[in-house]
Amino acid sequence: MPTDLLPDQPRDEQLxxxxxxxxxxxxHAxxxxxxxALGQRPATISQLAASLGAAKGTVAHHLGVLRDAGMVRxxxxxxxxxxxxQYYQRAARRLIVSPGHPGATGAMFGAIAEEIAAAADEPLLLLRHLRLTATQAERLRAALLDLVENAEDAGADEPRHGMLVSLYRQGAGPPPDPAAAPSS
Incomplete structure (x- = not known):
């Protein structure tokens, strides 16, 4: 990386x-x-291709799509x-994806699955379902958000760790089976 490049170019807090x-x-995952990859520091197409194990043409194409959408610059x-x-960087430190867009959500989870599969050691991955009141769910949401927001980065010399935090309300599920209902 050239010495005149500042790793912390000003960027928006969130997009x-x-x-x-x-x-x-x-x-697209x-x-x-x-x-x-661009969340930590700026990188060139060649650097991204090497770190992600992809062809430079693939990286250039997908960077162009992200740049046109205003998500990298x-x-x-x-x-x-x-x-x-050219050195690219994510346009914002955090991307907020509005709920309800299944294509984006599916691609995001596909990318996360690839990251977890390539983890250097055994990742912590838990799924738990709880029945919560609205107040309990809001308290848990606030605590998780606080944990993520206040986690401190130890610096460029330390290994990177990914963090996925989610709290969601499950749908109602399948309708009850009328044959299983008790008769009166």
């Missing part, structure tokens, strides 16, 4: 995903992997051997 173009950009350029090298 709320609302446009059709943004949802389309999030509809590889683009999520790019967003994960070029934060630094430098001349190299008759061309220009």
């Amino acid at each position: 709320e995903v609302t446009s059709a173009e943004q949802f389309k950009a999030l509809g 590889f683009r999520h992997r790019l967003l994960f 070029v934060v630094h350029t430098r001349p190299v051997r008759g061309g220009t090298e």
